[in-house]
Amino acid sequence: MNFPLDLRFKILAFAPQATVTDADGNQICYLKQKLFRFKEKVEIYTDSSRSTLVATISANRVLDWSARYTFHDAQGNEIGSVGRRGMRSIWKAHYDVFNPGDDVPDFEIREENPWSKVADSFFGEIPVLSFFTGFLFHPSYLASKSNGTAAVRLKKQPAFLEGKFTITKLSEITPREEMNLLLSYLMVNLLERRRG
Secondary structure (H helix, E strand, O other): OOOOEEEEEEOOOOOOEEEEEOOOOOEEEEEEEOOOOOOOEEEEEOOOOOOOEEEEEEEOOOOOOOOEEEEEEOOOOEEEEEEEOHHHHOOOOEEEEEOOOOOOEEEEEEEOOHHHHHHHHHHHOOOOHHHOHHHHOOOEEEEEEOOOOEEEEEEEEOOOOEEEEEEEEOOOOOHHHHHHHHHHHHHHHHHHHHHO
């Protein structure tokens, strides 16, 4: 992947939709979440025509605070998974990213400044101010390797009527790790948008 990546979420859409483009402006993937499912399942395609499936993300439980979301490629092979760290994620978002079939986290994703999300949620409920929160508060999420090395950062960017994020690579990682972290960030973003 050619970093930095541009992640855009449509805010004024019935079902959550997102597109990811690389530094050259090429679309890498398109996500449209299906609504009204007991068990979370998200499908990722190469573009908005939804003709070629890239991956799926599915939850291991119906509704749970600590559900684990597993990624599979178009052939059904496991790519990896991401899971929220239960009680540790109440104040500050904290997720673990796993390799296929592994119970030891390969990466951890942490919210760098929880106050920006608190301010965004608070001011987002005030009628007129809610239009401007997208320009003022910018939460960011840092993915670090198990040895503490910063690998990738997702940071919200100023935007009006859409969620705009930049994904920046901070150290060398393999293509499989890039895909695992990209899918993790897509799922983390979907989950954190519900929290505010």
